[in-house]
Amino acid sequence: MSETQASTIKTIEWTEAGVRMIDQTLLPAHEVYRTYTDYQGVAEAIRSMVIRGAPAIGVAAAMGVALGVKNSNAASADALRADFELIARTISATRPTAVNLFWAVERTRRVFESALAEAASEEQAIAAAKERLVKEAQRMLAEDIAVNEAMGRAGAALLPDRGVVLTHCNAGALATGGYGTALGVIRAAVDAGKKIEVFADETRPFLQGARLTAWELSRDGIPVTIITDSMAGHFMKEGRIRAAIVGADRIAANGDVANKIGTYTVAVLARENGIPFYVAAPLSTIDLKLASGDEIPIEQRSAREVTHVAGVAIAPEAVRAQHPAFDVTPHRYVTAIITERGVAREPYTESLAALFGSKVNSRQSTVHSQG
C-alpha cells in the first residue's frame, strides 16, 4: 500500500515542459505543482525550499543542470562548457549543507565531459551532452527511489515490532525522489507487518514535521501524531517512544551527522533515555572527504523564518532571532546508520568506508537497472 500511495506523491519529475515539483512551502493547505522552464527557476526553488530534503535536492540539482544545458544556445563545445560551469555554480550556490547537491552536480559534470569527449563532431557533442544529461537526471530520480527502497529493506528489522517511533523533520517521499529515507524505513517496517505509530516532531521553524511528514504518512494510512519539538524528551522519559529515526543532509567520514536543526537534541535525549537513534541516508549523503562534522558548513537562514509563522509575526518587531538550519550530531550518539548497502555501526570511520567498497546486492542491482 505504501509504495503505491507514495508513488502518487510526485516530489519532482522531468516533463517535456520542464522540471515539475510539488510546492512544499504550501503543503498541507494547498497541493500546488510548479513547472520550472529554466535552471534559474530550479535554483530558486531549491533556495526557497519549494523542494527540500538532501536526496530531493540532489535530484533537483541534476534536473536543473540538465534543463540549463538543454536550453543553452551555445554553438561550440567550449561555449557549452562555459554555460555548464555557470549553471553548475548557480545551482551549487543555493544551499551549503546538503552534500547531495554537490554530489549531483559532480555526477552531471562527469556525464557532460564524457559525452563531449566521445562525440565525433562538435555538433554531435552538443546534442549528445544535452541528451545524456536529461537521461542522467531521470536515472538519478529512479535510482534514488530504488536506493530508498533498499534502505527500507536494510533498516526495517531495526525498528520495534510495535509502538511509537519518533522522527524529526521530513525524511520521506517529499524529501527524496520518492519513498523516503527515514520514512522509507518506517514504510518498509509497516509493510513487513510491524504495528508502528509515528510521533512527528513539528520541526520549527519550517514545520516540515507538522506540514509534510504528517501529510504524507496520513496519505499512507500510517498512524501519526504531531508533537512540538519540546515534547520529544517528555515522551521518551515517559517510556512512550521505542526508537528515533531521522534522515541526514551530510555525514562525515567519522559518522558525525548534519541534519535539520533539533536532530542533535533528539539524539542526546534518546541516549539519555536508552532509546536507539538511527540515521537513514544514501551513500550520496556520506562525505568521506570530511574527517568530522566540525567541517560541515551550517546554513544560516533568515531570522524571519523564526519570527513569523504562516506570514504572521509571533515575536515583537525588531527582536533578534537566530536561524541555523542544521546541527551536527556527534557519531557517539548514533546507534546505526542505515544505507542502501546495509547498516553501519561504530567505528564509523571503518564501517562507512567499507560500504563504499562493497557492492550493492543483486536485488538492488535489478532495481537500479530499471532506472
Place this chain on the structure above:
Amino acid sequence: MSETQASTIKTIEWTEAGVRMIDQTLLPAHEVYRTYTDYQGVAEAIRSMVIRGAPAIGVAAAMGVALGVKNSNAASADALRADFELIARTISATRPTAVNLFWAVERTRRVFESALAEAASEEQAIAAAKERLVKEAQRMLAEDIAVNEAMGRAGAALLPDRGVVLTHCNAGALATGGYGTALGVIRAAVDAGKKIEVFADETRPFLQGARLTAWELSRDGIPVTIITDSMAGHFMKEGRIRAAIVGADRIAANGDVANKIGTYTVAVLARENGIPFYVAAPLSTIDLKLASGDEIPIEQRSAREVTHVAGVAIAPEAVRAQHPAFDVTPHRYVTAIITERGVAREPYTESLAALFGSKVNSRQSTVHSQG
C-alpha cells in the same frame, strides 16, 4: 532601570472596578488590559491563559476568591462559607499543575475562616471577611514582587559575569506579580553590572518565549535573541550558552521540577554540555506534600494549540496532536534551586525542607511589611 520598567508592566492588579490583567494571549501584537468583574471571569482568564505563570496564577486565584466573596449576597456566615467553597472549587479547577493556585486558595481560606471566627456579629463577620480577603489578595501581589526581588538578590551571583544565558518559557514580570522569577534573577544580575544576553526559547506551542519574554526583556533594554526550542542544544554544543535558568510550576520535596513542556529537554542538554541549570521559584511553588515529581499532575491542553498558530492551521486537518503542557525535570539535572530564602542544592529533600524552617532575612522582611 529594570525595576522601574518592570513596574510599568501591570500583569495583574486589584481595582475598584474589578481584577485587571494584561491579556497575555494577545501580546506582543496588542497590549490590551481586561477587567474582570466576577470570579467566573477570573477563572476563565486563568484557564484560557490570559494570565499564566505559577506565581501570577496564585495572585489571580486570590483576587478571584476575593472578588467572588465581595460580590456575594449571602446574608449569613454559613451562606457566605458555601459561596466561598463554590468559588474556591471553581478557581481550583482551572489548571492542575501550578501548585501556587492551590496554595493561594488555601491561604485565602485561612484568612476567610479567621475573619468569620473573630467577628462579634454575623453582619460584621461578613463585612470583615470581604474586606480582609481583598486586603490579603493585594498583600499577596505585593509580597510576590518582594519575593521575586529577594530571589534576584539570592541568585544574581550564580549567573556568569558576561555571556549568553538561556531561558525557556516566560518566568518574568508577566508570569508573576512583577519582576519575575528566572527573569528576576537575570534582572538582578544585569542591575549588578553583569553583561548578560538572553537567548529565549520560543517555547512552542504557546510561544511564551517569543511573545512574552522577548517583549518584556526588550522593554527593559536587556539584549534578547529568540531561538526555536530545537536550537538550544546546538548553541550549547557550540559553547554559546553559559547558563540556563527557568521558573517552575511545582517542585516536589525531592527537588523534581514541573515546568513548561521542554524544560526537561533544556536540563538534559545543559548537563550533557556541562552548563549549569538553575530553577528560580518562590517557596509557594514548592510542594513538600509530594515526595517526587511522579506525583505532580500534568495538564493536557487542547491539540489545537499545537496544530494552529495564531489561528492558522500548520498541520493537515484531522491529524492527531499531543499537548502535555508541562514536563518534570528529575532533580539530578538541577544545579540549584533559587528561592527568596536562599539557594538550595542537592540533597534537595534536606535543603528544601531547611528553607521552610528558616526565616526570611531582615531586608526581605522589611519589603514584606510594605505589602
